[in-house]
Structures are given as structure tokens and as C-alpha cells.
Amino acid sequence: MKKLVLTGGGSAGHVTPHLALIPKLEKMGWDLNYIGSVDGIEKSLIQDGTNVPYHGISSGKLRRYFDLKNIKDPFKVAAGVAQAYFKLGRIKPDAVFSKGGFVAVPVVIAAWMRNIPVYIHESDITPGLANKISSKFASKIFVTFDEAKKHFAAGQAIVTGSPIRDELLQGTREKGLSFLGFRSHLPVLTIMGGSLGARKINEALREALPELLRSYQIVHICGKGNVDESLKNTEGYRQFEYIQSELPDVVAATDFVISRAGSNSIFEWLTLKIPMLLIPLSRAASRGDQILNAQSFEKQGYCHVLYEEELTKVTLITSLKDLKADQEQMKKNMDTFKASDSVDLILRTITGQK
The missing domain is CATH 3.40.50.2000 (Glycogen Phosphorylase B;)
Structure with a gap:
């Protein structure tokens, strides 16, 4: 049985594509796990709407502007990378699929450190900061809009549209x-x-x-x-x-x-x-x-x-x-x-x- 780790959070938009994929992955026999923040909206959406085991990690916000929280949040991200690294070591997935959001960055980096293939989905025409960072560690990037391809390395992006829940x-x-x-x-x-x-x-x-x-x-x-x-x-x-x-x-x-x-x-x-x-x-x-x-x-x-x-x-x-x-x-x-x-x-x- 192949294993896949799903990640993404911070808003429902970073979770709903997973809800479209999960039933079909389960039918195909994949063993699924979800890594998200300790208390983000993704936790309730996954735990209430699926039977996928949920694992919480530390998560810090990545900001483009000055904020005093910018001083401590890098330490939260580093802690999240360490936590994700050990969780991935226990789960031993064949791949990681990220929908974006700040909590996904530590998981993507930890997967790259363990040589686990990473796939990302970018919903918008322009990528968010989290996906910009994560794209450096990704094998492939799925995009909703054709206009989004130009923001990633040549040949890295595939236009798939947006996954719709059946x-x-x-x-x-x-x-x-x-x-x-x-x-x-x-x-x-x-x-x-x-x-x-x-x-x-x-x-x-x-x-x-x-x-x-x-x-x-x-x-x-x-x-x-x-x-x-x-x-x-x-x-x-x-x-x-x-x-x-x-x-x-x-x-x-x-x-x-x-x-x-x-x-x-x-x-x-x-x-x-x-x-x-x-x-x-x-x-x-x-x-x-x-x-x-x-x-x-x-x-x-x-x-x-x-x-x-x-x-x-x-x-x-x-x-x-x-x-x-x-x-x-x-x-x-x-x-x-x-x-x-x-x-x-x-x-x-x-x-x-x-």
C-alpha cells in the first residue's frame, strides 16, 4: 500500500482541494495522513469531514511586512520543520501533496530533506509567499490558471484547473x-x-x-x-x-x-x-x-x-x-x-x- 501525506492550511481554501482528492485516493487504496497546524481551521475540516489521521506541528506566519512577530516566527517554522521531519520519518510516505499556506512550508522542506517527492497545487494566478518558497523544493506544481505557469520554473507547472468536490x-x-x-x-x-x-x-x-x-x-x-x-x-x-x-x-x-x-x-x-x-x-x-x-x-x-x-x-x-x-x-x-x-x-x- 502506497502512502501519501497531505498538507496545507490557514484557510478553507487550502483544504477543500484535499477533500476532493481524499475519497478517490482512498478508493485507490492509498494510506493517507494529514499534517497541519495544531489549532488551524484545517484540523477541524479534516477531523470532522474525513477519517484521515491528523498530525499537528508548529507553524509560524511568513510576512512580507515588518511585524514584531517576525522575530519569533522563524523559530516556529524551524520547530515545525523538525517536527515534520520526524513525523515523515515515522509515516514513511511515498510522496507529499501540499495545498499551500504557511503550515505547509515546514512539511515541504522536511520532505525535501528526506528525498520524498513533493507536489504542490497553486490556486491563484499569482502564487502566495508560502508556495513561492515551497516551489523550490517541489517536483511538480499544479496550477489552476494558465497565467500562473510563468511564475515557476520552465516545465515545472502543469495546468490542472481546480479540484472540485464530487x-x-x-x-x-x-x-x-x-x-x-x-x-x-x-x-x-x-x-x-x-x-x-x-x-x-x-x-x-x-x-x-x-x-x-x-x-x-x-x-x-x-x-x-x-x-x-x-x-x-x-x-x-x-x-x-x-x-x-x-x-x-x-x-x-x-x-x-x-x-x-x-x-x-x-x-x-x-x-x-x-x-x-x-x-x-x-x-x-x-x-x-x-x-x-x-x-x-x-x-x-x-x-x-x-x-x-x-x-x-x-x-x-x-x-x-x-x-x-x-x-x-x-x-x-x-x-x-x-x-x-x-x-x-x-x-x-x-x-x-x-
């Missing part, structure tokens, strides 16, 4: 409406601000709620600690910190979506053919990767974009009216999208199959 395509609208307590008289609008939530999106949505509820039933996935207790009994409005097992049914019931522009999420919405209003993270809060993702999708007619700097109650309402008006053309554009079998291509490369 179960996400298996929900039913009826079960989704039943779970939410909604009826079919109004369209369902789902808001996802990312795994950690999005304060500005939450605030604008709740401010616009009285007007929006005249036209939509609203599912608000607002992030941990962001549920507004005063709105719990509002008819036509359901809020959750996070949805896991019921998500396929919720998205099957969704007619429109407001989302951040992380690559994994937007490719899932595209695959499901759901018209989307993307609100990418601003450059003040990120390296601008979500802005590039959103602009690429907008250029192809797959979405509308509302920049966070322009987000208010008024612009949100107006943008949703425009999205609703353009939904049929947007769906036609989405119909032209031909999804590659990302999961199969990644698995064939990792497992050495032709």
Missing part, C-alpha cells in the same frame, strides 16, 4: 430548501465571505437586509463568531458560522451567490452554473490575488465584481439588481466553460499513472 454536485434543491426552512416563492441568495468571514460584507448585507428580503431568501455563511443573535428569528434569513455536510443541498437550492474570489470557491460556483457577485479581498488585506481571479472571471462573463472599497448598502443592492438582470446571459457564458478533470489529472501525476 459531493458538491450531488445535493438537491428540495433538501436544501427543507434544511433552510425556505419556500420556492423567492430565489435563494447565498453569501459566503470566506472561512473566516468578512466583516465589511457582513455589515453591508445586514444593513441592506430589509430591502433584500423583499426579493430574496438569504443564506448567510458569516464566519466563526459572526452570527448576529438579534437577527436569528428574521423570516427568510438564515445565518451560519459554517456549513459542512448540508452544503451540497444548500448550493443546489442557491440561485445567486455573493462570494469572495478565492479560486477554489469561484470554480465551484462556475461548475454549478450559479450567477455570482464577487467581492474580492482588497489589496490592503491581501497581495491582490483575489482581484486578479475576479477580473479574469469578469472578462469571461462568468460574474460581476464589486470591489470592497466601493461596498456599501446602496452599491450592494444595485449590484444585485444588475446581477439578476444579467443572469441568463451569465448562465450562457458559463455553459461554454469546459471543466478539465482536475482531480484525475492530479491523481495520475502523483500516483505515476499514465
Whole structure:
């Protein structure tokens, strides 16, 4: 039996591609282990959603800016490398697959030290700092966008697209409406601000709620600690910190979506053919990767974009009216999208199959 170690964390986007791969790897007979941070979101996603053994290691954040934490975090990274080195020695995997995030860097370095092949997946058009570092130790890098290839060594990157979870395509609208307590008289609008939530999106949505509820039933996935207790009994409005097992049914019931522009999420919405209003993270809060993702999708007619700097109650309402008006053309554009079998291509490369 071959063994594979999976790693990546810090956000749900660094874990969901693993959730797409794990069932197929298990069917193929691979013995899987996951190495992540001691208390990151990846721990709960893997432990709650899979049967894969989880191993926590020390993890320090890698920053491009000055912060006093930069003094001690390199020691955390070094400790993480040592911990990963010994865990890999016990597991003895045939390969390591990394989805990125700061916790992945010590695992990738430790794998390289043990001469274990490393495979990386980069979701965005431009790589994050963690994957830039990890790429120096990788055998192959899987990328979602063709534009991303130029950021890596010649011949190192393979365009695979984004791995989509099979179960996400298996929900039913009826079960989704039943779970939410909604009826079919109004369209369902789902808001996802990312795994950690999005304060500005939450605030604008709740401010616009009285007007929006005249036209939509609203599912608000607002992030941990962001549920507004005063709105719990509002008819036509359901809020959750996070949805896991019921998500396929919720998205099957969704007619429109407001989302951040992380690559994994937007490719899932595209695959499901759901018209989307993307609100990418601003450059003040990120390296601008979500802005590039959103602009690429907008250029192809797959979405509308509302920049966070322009987000208010008024612009949100107006943008949703425009999205609703353009939904049929947007769906036609989405119909032209031909999804590659990302999961199969990644698995064939990792497992050495032709």
C-alpha cells in the first residue's frame, strides 16, 4: 500500500482541494495522513469531514511586512520543520501533496530533506509567499490558471484547473430548501465571505437586509463568531458560522451567490452554473490575488465584481439588481466553460499513472 501525506492550511481554501482528492485516493487504496497546524481551521475540516489521521506541528506566519512577530516566527517554522521531519520519518510516505499556506512550508522542506517527492497545487494566478518558497523544493506544481505557469520554473507547472468536490454536485434543491426552512416563492441568495468571514460584507448585507428580503431568501455563511443573535428569528434569513455536510443541498437550492474570489470557491460556483457577485479581498488585506481571479472571471462573463472599497448598502443592492438582470446571459457564458478533470489529472501525476 502506497502512502501519501497531505498538507496545507490557514484557510478553507487550502483544504477543500484535499477533500476532493481524499475519497478517490482512498478508493485507490492509498494510506493517507494529514499534517497541519495544531489549532488551524484545517484540523477541524479534516477531523470532522474525513477519517484521515491528523498530525499537528508548529507553524509560524511568513510576512512580507515588518511585524514584531517576525522575530519569533522563524523559530516556529524551524520547530515545525523538525517536527515534520520526524513525523515523515515515522509515516514513511511515498510522496507529499501540499495545498499551500504557511503550515505547509515546514512539511515541504522536511520532505525535501528526506528525498520524498513533493507536489504542490497553486490556486491563484499569482502564487502566495508560502508556495513561492515551497516551489523550490517541489517536483511538480499544479496550477489552476494558465497565467500562473510563468511564475515557476520552465516545465515545472502543469495546468490542472481546480479540484472540485464530487459531493458538491450531488445535493438537491428540495433538501436544501427543507434544511433552510425556505419556500420556492423567492430565489435563494447565498453569501459566503470566506472561512473566516468578512466583516465589511457582513455589515453591508445586514444593513441592506430589509430591502433584500423583499426579493430574496438569504443564506448567510458569516464566519466563526459572526452570527448576529438579534437577527436569528428574521423570516427568510438564515445565518451560519459554517456549513459542512448540508452544503451540497444548500448550493443546489442557491440561485445567486455573493462570494469572495478565492479560486477554489469561484470554480465551484462556475461548475454549478450559479450567477455570482464577487467581492474580492482588497489589496490592503491581501497581495491582490483575489482581484486578479475576479477580473479574469469578469472578462469571461462568468460574474460581476464589486470591489470592497466601493461596498456599501446602496452599491450592494444595485449590484444585485444588475446581477439578476444579467443572469441568463451569465448562465450562457458559463455553459461554454469546459471543466478539465482536475482531480484525475492530479491523481495520475502523483500516483505515476499514465
